[in-house]
Amino acid sequence: MTVPLRSSAQVPSERLEEIISGEGRIEELSDSELGSEDEYEDMGTATPEEQANIAYLECVRIPIHEDLQTSTSKTQDETLKVILPFLEGNPNEFTLNSHGISQLQRKKHVLYLEDALDDYPGGFAMMDASRPWIIYWALQGLTALGEDISEHQRRTAHTFSLAQHPDGGFGGGYGQLPHLACSYAATLSLATAGGEATYGSINRKTMWHFLGRMKQADGGFTMCQGGEEDIRGAFCAMVLLSLLNLPLELPNDSPARQQGLTTFTDNLGDWVSKCQSWDGGISAAPGNEAHGAYAFCGLGCLSILGAPKETLNKYLDIPLLVHWMSSRQCTPEGGYNGRTNKLVDGCYSHWVGGCWSLVEAATTTGIWNRAALGRYILAAAQDKKGGLRDKPGKRSDAYHTCYNLAGLSAAQHRYVYDEGINKGLGEVGLGAPFRWKAEGLYEEDTMWDASDVVGKIHPVFVIPFRAVYECRRYFEDKEGF
Amino acid sequence: MSLQLIRSFIANIFLSPFAFLRIILLRLRKGFTYTSEYTMPPPKFYHDDEAWKDVEPLPQDDGGMHPLAAIAYTEEYSEAMGYLRAVMASNEFSERVLGLTEHIISMNPAHYTVWLYRAKTISELGKPLQDEIEWLNPTALKHLKNYQIWHHRQTIIDALGSPEGEAEFVSQMLEKDEKNYHVWSYRQWLVKRFDLFDNLEELQWTESMIDADVRNNSAWNHRYYLVIGGREGHAPSEEVTKREIEYTKEAIRKASQNQSPWNYLKGILRAAQLPKSTIKSFATEFADLEAPDDVYSSHALDLLADIYAEEENNKESAEKALDLLATRYDPIRANYWNYRKGLLSQSEVAA
Structure with missing residues (x-):
């Protein structure tokens, strides 16, 4: 039996650094076929809204990690990678509401x-x-x-x-x-x-x-x-x-x-x-x-x-x-x-x-x-x-x-x-x-x-x-x- | 522009591959000209075709006002539809009608009217059904998410009375899209129509699909259909129940945060009328209230909450499991876990 290991869930500060450096994220977006026509700019340091979003996302993650990869888990991982920047930051540069989330356009x-x-x-x-x-x-x-x-x-x-x-x-x-x-x-x-x-x-x-x-x-x-x-x-x-x-x-x-x-x-x-x-x-x-x-x-x-x-x-x-x-x-x-x-x-x-x-x-x-x-x-x-x-x-x-x-x-x-x-x-x-x-x-x-x-x-x-x-x-x- | 790029899944909820088309075709609308990258044959017309000169087409009548969401049909599509309306009005079933339906389907595979009329024509003419299936195969592979094609296939195979070759075809389709709802539903129809419930190959094939991706819920659903669901409410034998429990436990050990086999296990127990406590010790391998830092499956906690709730005087443990879920292991569903806690005290009051 392979006992799955509990992940040492990525700590918020690490994710914050990714945001602050900004580079990784922009590459993710531009080199995929997903959203290739949209242009996103380097957003510089994480705003307080982004920090709050990132902290929230960490809170609601299920802190259990599985080693076995299958077609389902791979697709899920790839998809989440594309979605996360939108939940963390504001790549569309929409005006934010008072909760730090994009306003309804x-x-x-x-x-x-x-x-x-x-x-x-x-x-x-x-x-x-x-x-x-x-x-x-x-x-x-x-x-x-x-x-x-x-x-x-x-x-x-x-x-x-x-x-x-x-x-x-x-x-x-x-x-x-x-x-x-x-x-x-x-x-x-x-x-x-x-x-x-x-x-x-x-x-x-x-x-x-x-x-x-x-x-x-x-x-x-x-x-x-x-x-x-x-x-x-x-x-x-x-x-x-x-x-x-x-x-x-x-x-x-x-x-x-x-x-x-x-x-x-x-x-x-x-x-x-x-x-x-x-x-x-x-x-x-x-x-x-x-x-x-x-x-x-x-x-x-x-x-x-x-x-x-x-x-x-x-x-x-x-x-x-x-x-x-x-x-x-x-x-x-x-x-x-x-x-x-x-x-x-x-x-x-x-x-x-x-x-x-x-x-x-x-x-x-x-x-x-x-x-x-x-x-x-x-x-x-x-x-x-x-x-x-x-x-x-x-x-x-x-x-x-x-x-x-x-x-x-x-x-x-x-x-x-x-x-x-x-x-x-x-x-x-x-x-x-x-x-x-x-x-x-x-x-x-x-x-x-x-x-x-x-x-x-x-x-x-x-x-x-x-x-x-x-x-x-x-x-x-x-x-x- | 490849039609195999069918992705946008919900299109099938109602009518055909609309959403993916929308994705592709929006590009066209936003300025690309319709110089198709399809390798399309030159347009086909009927008005100068000798074989059709006895038919007066019925053109589209838009009345006096411009309709909403109107399509500026190409001359080719517009004319072909005019001839289809004419043959439908005169109830013509003929070889040339089959050719006409094929032509329209090539331009619009989501056109249920054309598919229905084609099915009727084949039946009226007594055409060899095997030929129809052979014609259908490449079309189906091109348009995976299309209600009409699958229903048409079902109609033909039903009339043909033999599932020969169908299992292979379904497998081929699933290689391209392993969770395709239409394909799996069609497979369930095949099992029922040709009574394949006790066909060992069917169970083995399902197992191979689960082996390929233990998280493929469609495959688990098919297994349930074979073992229990399609059998008109007959409870599984003791032997089958044991086999299923063992099989599922193995699957959970491969990836314990995978909800499909946990649900399956509960489904088997329910069908066999066994209490959930049957698998209590198994569940505690993945979540133990004594070791709240080492939970390997939120689904095990969920199941344990149910098991404790069924035990005498163990509501407290059930609450503890639900609290762990609400605060730590599955907080996005905190409201749900708290609702479950509420049910615990309700049942206490009832008792």
Whole structure:
């Protein structure tokens, strides 16, 4: 047996010297393919902020060293080397907030997302089926940054009117087959854009039939006809049923009816339950590996099915799930990874970070480290050129921008499930998600200033609260389809 | 610009390889001209093709307003899509449709509509499925993180009814990306579809993947699926349980701060309905409350906290283990460890 040795963890003063000399760090950055286009200058001696950051990072390191190197540990070591300078210092030369961390670069991110809504050259044909996503990520990111997006309202409605399929649901664009992911992104975009004409552009009756075709006898949903069945389908379908206030009975032409099912929610909780894996996380489909994004889909689905306190505890082993979610927070990085022994990635700020509000509504509050997540997002995930990213060395994109900001919102705000709110809304038919409210800001040991705080985001639908409640209200007031 | 450079992992969470494309294509957008470094054949058009002269393409209709995030399609892509919409509208399933889908897939492999229509065409025409798999192989190797390709493969292999050659293909894919979620999920589908649970080679292969990188959680997940997870809730036999415990202990001894085998061990015990205390002495090899300076695994401390909590009158030791985690061996999760401490007193009240 090889007994692993406990490391003589590098003492802070040594790391400080590295910073002070500065040279090593600059080489690390410039000779890698990572971030090669950015230029960083010698920062001279360590500032008090840097010294504080370095001391903090030493504190949260796990002081255990392992000798065995494998592909996983090598990748992790190399990645950390690229990330650390951003957590220690300020290679982007952003203005620092009062905690010595980069300020939220609001204006840059707004410009970046506005640009994402603009035209793309022909070389972007490969994202032809993902355009609903790009629009959703950009609109959602903009509202999180506090932007008024009403100027995009008419074009949003028009864009998705082209992608709506005559047989129900939305595709990626004109003439594309309906798909649950596209329908999800389209509907959230339309709800965010708001306005009665926008809501009215959604054909709910054909959507209901489309969802009926996706429902499977085992309780889950396929993403499209003849397509894969996974937990994204279960989540997206529930979002659509709830937000659009659709009937829960399966349409007569739903194939699942032939298998004896009568409603959309039949066998659904049990199916999600089967997706909880041996280590506590949630996977794409029964038997697959636990994964952060699928965990959010599973929890989101159950949080629409009923009050989290009931549904989560009924269908999941919560202590095991919390153990797994907690383990996703990387140290010393502070951001989340998506699977055991994988790398930190800014998008899990939402996929895992966003799970906490749902789980805390079923257990108790104060289980996770919000400050560390905020630190990762502000210090490491912001791109110098605008937009947010997976990690230093990667380019920003609309996807990572949207989900880093959503994660930041989850860290900054307290989202609470309250049976007492929104009386008269969602009294029948998947009404649980209309019981959420933001109950002030998280203010202990924060890493952000007031100007770094992003907007409130509905923890299940991941669009503004206003959009959620107005959209559902509109469809509740509507008679028939 | 190499498509093998697929890295940006989360693209697959929803639709296909978007994020990595974004990375690559942003460069183009920022001023590079689209003089591709792909060795691309010259553009292919249909309007002057004799074989297609009976088809009237359905052009994209953007209505009166300019859509958001609009793509200025190349003439080639735009025309091919026009012909696809036309054949889809007339429900045409033919050889030329197969050629058309191949052409569009080469320009946009994330186009689920085209993949679905291709699958339907193959089925309608009764094409030899083996040929389709052979066509698919290089495409799959080029586009590792693509939902459509894997689902298409699954559809074809399911219809073919034989997993022959698939294990080798999966291994080849994993050599390029050993934690690829789609590939592992596909492997689990193969095991279930062709009932390979008791296939010794499958277990040995999984073991070789763990040997190659004991921290590869995907490989541990596959092992669990083979041994327990895929078997409809049947508890493992005493012999299998013993074998798994011993195997996992060996793995932990190689790298004790690796969470995968610790989780696996707990999973095996749970499935076998054995108490966690079964491995108490093993855990204390890596963390002993009497020697708090010599902890070799925070996961051992975590497990010991659970074991002590289950013992009569040993909440204090459980607290001590959780304190060590919160203050010294895993402080980023201090809130979580303190929450676990809170649960200890709750269960005391309940008792």
